[in-house]
Amino acid sequence: YTGKTGSELLTEKIKKFKVHEYQSVPIVVKEDASVYDAISTMFLEDVGTLFVVDNKACLTGVLSRKDLLRASIGNQDLNAIPVHIIMTRMPNITVCYKDDRIIDAAQQLINKQIDGLPVVKEKDNGLEIIGRITKTTITKAFVELIMDEH
Numbered sequence: 001y002t003g004k005t006g007s008e009l010l011t012e013k014i015k016k017f018k019v020h021e022y023q024s025v026p027i028v029v030k031e032d033a034s035v036y037d038a039i040s041t042m043f044l045e046d047v048g049t050l051f052v053v054d055n056k057a058c059l060t061g062v063l064s065r066k067d068l069l070r071a072s073i074g075n076q077d078l079n080a081i082p083v084h085i086i087m088t089r090m091p092n093i094t095v096c097y098k099d100d101r102i103i104d105a106a107q108q109l110i111n112k113q114i115d116g117l118p119v120v121k122e123k124d125n126g127l128e129i130i131g132r133i134t135k136t137t138i139t140k141a142f143v144e145l146i147m148d149e150h
């Protein structure tokens with residue numbers, strides 16, 4: 001018997017959850033894709049956050065639903081506006097790494113008031129996107145924690 005309380009054991013278990021165990025597939029668009037294309041991709045892929053890459057596949061930006069809604073208000077031609085004009089850009093992107101703890105990724109979502117984080121890997125010319133952590137990811141980890149008890 002370890003002498004640990006139920007809540008201490010639960011805490012230990014949560015702290016062991018790692019990003020790579022729960023990450024989902026990242027959906028990316030190129031910087032020169034149009035706002036129209038990004039909206040289509042968001043619907044087709046059924047995601048709320050898109051990541052933007054340059055022609056070397058390095059992370060350059062993030063597009064949220066509201067970024068695209070904002071760009072759609074007014075009469076602009078959405079086919080004529082490239083996403084790099086409206087995206088949130090590097091170096092202001094909050095990222096995480098595969099071996100980070102889920103609880104730290106969750107803390108970032110709260111602190112930065114965002115819905116998702118790209119999971120990245122450092123390479124020579126920038127950051128390669130290897131996954132995606134979202135509020136859904138965190139909800140899944142939470143449910144699994146409770147349901148796996150029995």
Ligand code: ADP
Nearest residue numbers: 062064065066088092093094113114115116117
């Ligand atoms: P929404 O804008 O639809 O409410 P978010 O809360 O995720 O969705 O996004 C809020 C703002 O933060 C948007 O402008 C978006 O581009 C930006 N954003 C989203 N994810 C990140 C991130 N990982 N790092 C930096 N900025 C982000």
